[in-house]
Amino acid sequence: MTSRELFALAAVGLPALVAATIALVPRRFVVAVAVAVAVPVSVPSIALSAWILHAPAKPSMSRWLVVDAPGGLLLAVIAVVGLASAFASRAYLAGVPAPRREKTYFATLYAFWAILLAVPLVGNLAGAWLLVEATTAASALLVGFSGRPRALEAGWKYLILTSLGLGVALLGIVLLAAGTPGGGLGALSWHALGSYSAGADRALVAYLLLLAGLAAKIGWAPVHNWLPDAHSEAPPPVSALLSAALLPAVLLIAWRSEHALAPVVGARTAQTVLISFGLVSLAVAVPFLWRALPWKRLLAYSSLEHMGVIALGIGFATPLALAGVAVHIAAHAVAKALGFYAATPLIGHEPRAAEHAVTGVARTAPVLGAAMGISLGALSGLPPSPLFVSEVLIVAGGFEAGRAWAAAAAVLLLALGFLGLAHNLLETTAGAARDDRADAGGLRGLAVLTAVSVLLLLGLVLAAVWLPGTDLVAGLL
């Protein structure tokens, strides 16, 4: 076993071990232990990610394991968001009325985290499908964790719609296996998919089924119906993992599939499918970004927008666009996770925020308002947000790729989305404030997360300027 394989095993095995053994910890220590072990659990993933991104031109690939630049990027994102979610869970559980469920919560959260960490590392389309399906089971339980009727509704929709979507994706995978020499599992490794030999038309049908199925899990329009419900009803640390880690992790599978099948179905055709999903997702998201929605639902529709932007970048597939994609995935994760973590004290501050839009939070809780403002400002693409720079890179990449119409449509939709979110940013932070709000608790932890997020976002602005033309971008191609 190589050292990279050992690190990969540790990255996935440690959170799985915690999930399996957390039940043995005495109940009164569960939260403290689960939060404390999150740091050592995330170390192998972050170390492996740093290793990969330090030498992105040397990917390694086997039937089961792939260690490359896109995987390294996602691994870092999932590790950091998982770590932050474990920390943020303490504040969430402190406010949960039903006691004695900490063990269930953390066992499921760590299982979900372990499966997520395995997704970018798996070297096989069938293995990736199995892992993505397994994330559905673990995360659906977390979405319905509160047991409230709305949470049950969201969890049920999520479970049924994504399982059905993944069934369609599996049909595409079976078709690919049928046309690839050798058949079976070996035929579905990422490097073997390019040897599909049953004709471009059949490959295109399989690719469309695969992407249509994965779209239901990524939350691309028009099969995104579960997304706003699940994101808004899940516990906030879980919403952060769903939006910042799960969606891009599944998107990576779509990206790898496009990359592997482009020689068979034609690069232009394969990329056009992604661009179409991207533009439709942006177009569907924009009207909702203009509305006064409950905080977490607004963030959910922003996820729809950003998954669309990432699809566009992957579809444009130029070095500029892919540099934008890398920054966009990381910056979206930081900003979105911060927004969801702010939801826990927000609901303590104003309970009706779970179901209604809130205004003027900065007037009554400045720290909370700052966290929400920084999150929404970054997500809207307000300069100097790294998401502004990444969107510029992606659009420039679109023009560079000769996709002027798609890039122009993206500019228009992004501008409209920005205006909607900017309006919401002003209203949420500086609008009229209600005078019946409670004191916001748990703000010390949020202040630390906000400070760390600001540093990460500023670092990503610098990265966005430095990234184009580097080996890392070459490793993404």
Add this chain to the structure above:
Amino acid sequence: MSGALAWTLVGLGLAVIVVRRRSIAVALVTGQALVLVGVALNDATTRNDVLAAGALALRAVTLAALFFVLVARTRELRPVRARVSPLMRAGAAVALALALTWLVPKIGLSSRDAERSVLTLVAFGVASVALRRATIFQVLGIVLVENALALAALELPGGASLAIELGVALDLMLVALVAAAFHERIFAEFGAGDTAALRTLRD
């Protein structure tokens, strides 16, 4: 695969769309899975093929046990009525199946009958999820789709992969277990496993 066998699988699938009682639908889906086990054993040439058939059988029996227990634990005072009549449901499901088989070109399975059966069962699964209100029928729709995919895997020119069969069976059982947990919670909360009660989240 013979035409009669393909028609049997399709007939069992269509019956799931039409029947009213949950227990009958569970029996139909289980019967369909057991027919697939028979096909798998009949076609088996290696030890791995037999093991893959075993995985399929284990999945069929486990899911049947789970669903029958679930039906027994959550007795409905009145059956959850779908908004669409049985005849309309069957018509919609057949129309979707015809559209799918017309739209999707040859996909490379060992016979055209098998290809049509796979696409038809996928269509029936989607129709069951879309047209039935009862939670158990929605989960059975997903199992129908998975049965279709198991058939497709069996009819691949190179045969099914043991690792994939085992993985898919495990994943499906996991999803069914989570769905069962949700069904019980929904039943406890609303007094029926009826998705009509789950329509409050809208923008």
